[in-house]
Amino acid sequence: MLRRMNMTGTDHDTSLPGGRRDLFADVMAVVRAIPRGRVTTYGAIAKYLGAVRSSRMVGYCMNSSHRVRPAVPAHRVVNRNGMLTGKHHFATPTRMQELLERERVKVQDDVVVDFAERFWDPGVHLGI
DNA sequence: CACATGACTGACT
DNA sequence: AAGTCAGCCATGT
Numbered sequence A: 001m002l003r004r005m006n007m008t009g010t011d012h013d014t015s016l017p018g019g020r021r022d023l024f025a026d027v028m029a030v031v032r033a034i035p036r037g038r039v040t041t042y043g044a045i046a047k048y049l050g051a052v053r054s055s056r057m058v059g060y061c062m063n064s065s066h067r068v069r070p071a072v073p074a075h076r077v078v079n080r081n082g083m084l085t086g087k088h089h090f091a092t093p094t095r096m097q098e099l100l101e102r103e104r105v106k107v108q109d110d111v112v113v114d115f116a117e118r119f120w121d122p123g124v125h126l127g128i
Numbered sequence B: 001c002a003c004a005t006g007a008c009t010g011a012c013t
Numbered sequence C: 001a002a003g004t005c006a007g008c009c010a011t012g013t
Helices: A022-033 A042-048 A052-063 A095-102
Strands: none
Touching: A022 A042, A022 A052, A042 A052
C-alpha cells in the first residue's frame, strides 16, 4: 500500500539518497490509479496522502511527472474547479484536452464538463 | 541568507 | 462574485 506523506514540515523524509522522493512516488501511484474517463484534483491527492495543505507539492510533483516510467495519466489531474491548470506543461497547449476528450471527457473553456460526475476521489475509491 | 515563484486551496473581504 | 491573503514548501536566483 501507499506510504503516507510525511507531514512534519521540513523533515527530510521527502528526500532519499537516489534523489527519489516518497511523496513523488506516492503521487505517481495515485495518479496511475485514476480510471480512464475520470479526473481528480491536486487537493484530493494531497488529502489522500495525509497532507491536506500540501496540494502545491502535488502540483510540483506533477511538473516532473512527464519523465516517469511507466507513464502516468497526468491529464486526469485538474484543479478543484475542474480547470486544466496544467495544460501548459504538456507537449502542446492542447494536448491535455485532447487526451481527456480521447476518453470521452468533454472540456469547454479549459474546464471539465460535468466535473462533479467525473470526479474520482482517491480517498473513497482507494480507501482512506 | 533573502526573496520570488509556482500543475493549489480555503478563508476572508 | 471576484479579488486578495495566508498557508504551503521545493527550487532557483
